Amino acid sequence: MKKLTFLLIAFISMSLLPTIGKAQEKVSLTFKFKTINTIAGYDHVSKLKVFCDNELVGESSQKLQSIANSVTVKVPKGVHHINAALYALYQGKWESRTIEHNYSFDFEYDKTGNWSTNNTINLTFDIESESATATEKIPIDSDDEKKSKVKELTTTSDIPTGEVIYKEDDKVKIEDIYPEDSYYSDRSRFIGKNATVISVSYNKSNSSYSGKVKMETGETAYFYSIMLSRITDDRNQTSKVRKQATTPDNPTNEVIYKENDKVKIEDIYPEDSYYSDRSRFIGKNATVISVTYNKSNSSYSGKVKMETGETAYFYSIMLSRITDDRNQTSKVRKQATTPDNPTGEVIYEEGDKVKIEDIYPADSYYSDRSIYVGKNATVISVRYNKSNLSYSGEVKMETGETVYFYSIMLSRIAD
Template sequence: MKKTIFVLLSFLSICLAPAFAKAQQKVSVTFKFVTINTISGYDHVSKLLVYCDDDKIGESSQKLQSVANSITVKVPKGNHTVKAELWALYKGTWEVRTLANNYSFDFEYTKTGNWKVNNTIDLTFDINDEVVNVTEKIPVTSDDDEEVAESNTKSKGSYATELAKINKFLKTFDDGYYGYLEIIDGYLYDRFKSGKYSKSEIKYLGTAYEDTYKRKVVIPCTSSKECVYSTYTDSYHKTVTFSQSTDFNTSELITLLNNLLDAYKGVKSSKGNDNDDREENAKSRQKTVKTTKPPPPPPVEEPASGIGFKKGDKIKIVDIYSYDKHYDTKSKYIGKTGTIITIDYDDWDESYFGKVKLSTGETVEFNDFLPELVKGAKGN
């Protein structure tokens, strides 16, 4: 009997040994990090926290951010997501250095891939350029899913410079209303100052273009599907929109947005055909817009009645193209299709579709939806 049990245990150990060995295989990953261009008086005591699949696997020693530091962690072999975050001691409390915590950019590194061999990753957090410069001794890639590899295994440093530039622009744009942008797992997030956000899958986003002269820039969905989700409306839309009530340099914003998308997608721009193709694509989209949106406004000197609507007319919202800050989703006037509103303006302004009075008595301006005159319900 004892001999039988011994033989059985020996057999099991031989069969399971490879599985146990594989489960215990790990690689060493060393993170070397430093913060450069530190402003005098802001040299925080810092540390790097490292996670694997959201589980903390290491924490570095504490040093001033301007002093080079390092930490070595063990990462299981295979496909995993490794994240490194820089934390700072601020007024006696440790906090992660992210845009959400009012730092100038996200002091972090994230990589999803197949961790096969020992590696060294250098992280240089640049205060001036607001970017994380990443150097991997051996690039980490994924063998299992080419699409995931394309979107997730990019070093954040490959597009972080463009992300930092546009977030710097958004700090003052429309009084900071749009908050900041970030990219997580192939999605572009707009973290509004209000705490709300929009979420768009980047592979479905096209090229940014000027939708309203000097007032609005949009990024359209390339497919017929609505690819932009907004927590303001709790619904999906066909464009990501950036607008304000005063003139701004739309060309600058368009360039910043397209550079970010190109950098993330790995598009190499050329001085020749790339610009021509982009312009042609923008024209093509605008042709499509003309078939689905209201006609462009008439010159300012023409009467408002020239557009087919006038003060007092009742119109119905047929379709909403994108979230706009002037929509009040809590009211019954703006925010969902089928709503009927009364036009409450005299002159056409090309940056808006019009104005409306809410139940609170407040008058707000709004735009970017398809209107339809309610027959037999005209006002004065």
């Protein structure tokens, strides 16, 4: 009897071994990363943090961003969402280098795939071109189990390949959540519900969508394998904003707001996180830090500084320009325009004497602007930023201090 019991236990154990082994199977992902064209004075101490299904699985050592670095992590085999984000040490705190934190682009790798074998991903973050590129040693295979089902929903006559392009602030309905998604077990809470797109991307491998949306409840969720459909019954608001945004100089409806433009907040839309608190902002004046135009509903998203000093990030608001503060703009344009250079750029060469007229909020010296604004300096090397008519570069102050500014306004001191 004991012998029979032993054999039975041995048989069961052997039967379970493949299952246990399979559950523990993992693959190694090595991320080799580098940042190129680093601007002098902005070589941040950085590290790469790697997430699998929104859980941190490893991070690299800390090095200056200009020095190549690498990190290897273990992730379970199968379909998973992998995100590798570059973090910078800024004012004693680590922050992800993303547009959300006022960087010029997202320093990250983000992909949902079928991770079936060890792989190496080479990442290059280019400051000059404001781009992140990735090269996988072994192309990633993704699960296409749901391919035909999603294509049936997303195919249109305009996009025969099955992809519907959803932009920021588009209204969508969550049609399905697939098993590989971390929200699958909680799918009853989301399927059939409406949401607003923050940022989603199309996965050609299985014709699903990955990305971040904001639910009508106010909850923000990151999905990496869902099926969406567009909600098309929200056009009145769009026409309202388009009327505001149209000017004779810009018949396409977009008004371009630059850094430091003075604006009035005309409306905040329901999909915005500040909607419930809109009475505190609507009708108030603000200064633009950085805003972008959303063609999908003709609204604006971005960061502004209120007259109270509060900085707020909105992602669906209506703006109008305050036109009684043009002196400073014309002053900059007048200063920057010469008969030899009608495009508005003044070329400052090494040794030129200049006066610092203003320091913009994007500059790291903005909080210390009272020390520099109105002071004279000598140019070491500066370049012109067409996007906001400012200058970046190195100057030597009359005190002997050498400073690298990122976004300042200059005027020439005549000899």
